[in-house]
Amino acid sequence: MRILGISGSLRKDSHNTALLRAAAELLPPGVELELFDGLKAIPPYNADEDTPELQGPAVQALKDAIERADAVLISTPEYNHSIPGVLKNALDWASRPVADNVLRGKPAAVIGASTGLFGAVWAQAEVRKVLGAIGAEVVDRELPVMQAHAQFDEYGNLHEEDLRVQLAEHVAALVEAAASKKVAA
Amino acid sequence: MSATAPSTLEGTWALDKLHSTASFAVKHMVVSTFRTSFKDIDATFAADGDDIALTGTVPAESIDIDQPDFRGHLMSAEFFDVANTPNIEFRSTSVKRGADDAVEVEGELTVKGITQPVTATGTLSGPVADVTGTDRVGVELEADVDRSIYDLNWNAPLPKGGEALGKKVVLAVHLEFVRQEA
Numbered sequence: 001m002r003i004l005g006i007s008g009s010l011r012k013d014s015h016n017t018a019l020l021r022a023a024a025e026l027l028p029p030g031v032e033l034e035l036f037d038g039l040k041a042i043p044p045y046n047a048d049e050d051t052p053e054l055q056g057p058a059v060q061a062l063k064d065a066i067e068r069a070d071a072v073l074i075s076t077p078e079y080n081h082s083i084p085g086v087l088k089n090a091l092d093w094a095s096r097p098v099a100d101n102v103l104r105g106k107p108a109a110v111i112g113a114s115t116g117l118f119g120a121v122w123a124q125a126e127v128r129k130v131l132g133a134i135g136a137e138v139v140d141r142e143l144p145v146m147q148a149h150a151q152f153d154e155y156g157n158l159h160e161e162d163l164r165v166q167l168a169e170h171v172a173a174l175v176e177a178a179a180s181k182k183v184a185a
Numbered sequence: 186m187s188a189t190a191p192s193t194l195e196g197t198w199a200l201d202k203l204h205s206t207a208s209f210a211v212k213h214m215v216v217s218t219f220r221t222s223f224k225d226i227d228a229t230f231a232a233d234g235d236d237i238a239l240t241g242t243v244p245a246e247s248i249d250i251d252q253p254d255f256r257g258h259l260m261s262a263e264f265f266d267v268a269n270t271p272n273i274e275f276r277s278t279s280v281k282r283g284a285d286d287a288v289e290v291e292g293e294l295t296v297k298g299i300t301q302p303v304t305a306t307g308t309l310s311g312p313v314a315d316v317t318g319t320d321r322v323g324v325e326l327e328a329d330v331d332r333s334i335y336d337l338n339w340n341a342p343l344p345k346g347g348e349a350l351g352k353k354v355v356l357a358v359h360l361e362f363v364r365q366e367a
Contacts, residue, residue: 081341115252117213118341118349125344142345144214149252 001031001178003171004069008076008087008112008123010040015113015148016075016120018156019167023073023111025157026168031175033073036065045092059093063102066094071107071178072136073171078114078123088130095134104135107177111143111170113151119144139177143170194232194312198322198362202226205360207243211332212351215343223247223273230322230362237280237309239290239324241358243273263339270298278302286310290326294356296335303328305356312364320364327357 005020017035024033041058049055066072077084095101110127112120121144131138143166145151151158158164208222225247229240245265250256260267277292288309293300305328312320332338332354341349 116255116258117219119214121214121344121349122341146214146217147252147255 001070001175001182002068003027003031003033003071003073003174003178004036004065005033006036006039006072006074006087006090008039008074008084008127010086014077015115015145015152016077016111018152019075019111019113019145019148020073021156022152022158022164023075023167023171026164026171028172028175034065034069036062038062038065039086039090042086042090042093045089050093050096055093062090062094066102066106069106070182071109071174072103073174074108074110074127074131076110076112076120076123076127078112078118078120081122083123083126083130087127091127091130091134101134103131105181106136107139107174107181108136109139109141109170109174109177111145111167113145113148115147115149117146119146119148137177137181139170139173141170141173143167194237194322195234196232197365198230199365200226200228200230201321201361201363205358207241207356207358209357210355212353213349215347222249224249226358226360228358228360228362230324230360237277237282239275239277239280239292241275241360244271245273246271264337266297270296275303280309282309288324288326294328294330297337299335301330301334303330305358315363322362322364324358324360324362326360327355330354330356 007014007017007020009016020035027033038058038061042062076087094103108131110124112124114120121142124142128138153159205226206222207226208220210218210220213219223243225244227242231238245267246260248259259265274295275292277290279291281289286308288307290305292303294303305326307326309324311322315321331352333352343349
């Protein structure tokens with residue numbers, strides 16, 4: 001089984017990218033996580049370019065990566081209590097065409113990290129809302145990682161055992177959703 | 186050693202900053218508790234007969250949080266408003282001693298320029314002579330305050346219910362004083 005991890009932060013040392021890497025270490029056997037690294041290349045959504053011919057390779061790469069994944073795990077920062085523009089923009093592209101977009105019916109879960117006290121909890125809620133609107137099968141859980149700058153050791157591992165357990169449970173719920181989808185298919 | 190140090194609280198006492206802390210705790214995300222302290226505290230302690238007086242000052246900007254965004258939010262007018270009201274101050278109005286070092290301190294706590302009465306309870310221990318023969322007194326106090334009475338009202342509803350930040354803040358000081366030579 002393959003999970004596509006999408007970090008909503010473009011920053012090189014992003015806490016949210018680190019959180020996805022930490023999640024990758026906690027996956028059950030037989031499950032791998034591919035980290036999507038093409039977010040920065042995705043152009044601003046423009047309905048005039050929203051055709052297979054005009055959407056361009058960066059958008060195609062995103063759609064292909066989602067399509068070949070069994071599930072999607074998004075880790076989002078929070079900007080002004082909401083979703084980073086680059087992430088929302090990517091989800092807007094992925095949501096097209098509406099009827100058979102690559103996220104429709106796709107199991108998806110959301111996690112998030114912030115340097116404040118609230119762990120991007122509002123951004124996570126908004127990403128879940130957007131994923132639901134797009135038609136993904138959204139795991140109704142949140143994982144707010146607060147004071148993210150202090151949560152990782154030099155190797156990118158989470159310091160706190162409690163948090164590792166919560167993250168493991170979170171990805172397990174996503175894997176379970178994807179597994180039942182596969183059985184049903 | 187001629188241990189002639191007086192064993193009463195009589196006199197004035199200076200804060201041993203190295204061995205003192207001022208901290209607070211507040212619930213956030215409904216179930217978690219956030220705790221931090223202030224790096225820079227000052228306090229005085231004096232006893233004149235049964236009359237005991239305690240004062241304290243903490244610059245809000247000495248809060249032990251380095252992350253710039255988090256810190257910036259706390260320093261802003263949504264929280265401590267340090268540009269206009271840099272200090273948190275306390276002044277006792279009544280100190281009542283009970284059995285077994287118990288103490289109840291009533292006083293006025295000023296936060297964000299707003300002064301409100303507060304009652305703290307804890308212990309007042311000593312004096313005891315340290316290894317150099319200097320008398321030391323320990324004061325440990327805790328008080329619950331409703332942060333909204335200090336116009337510290339920031340909050341936000343959580344997506345899954347409840348408020349982001351609790352209203353009740355538990356203040357705690359652990360102060361060690363050394364006797365000032367007369």
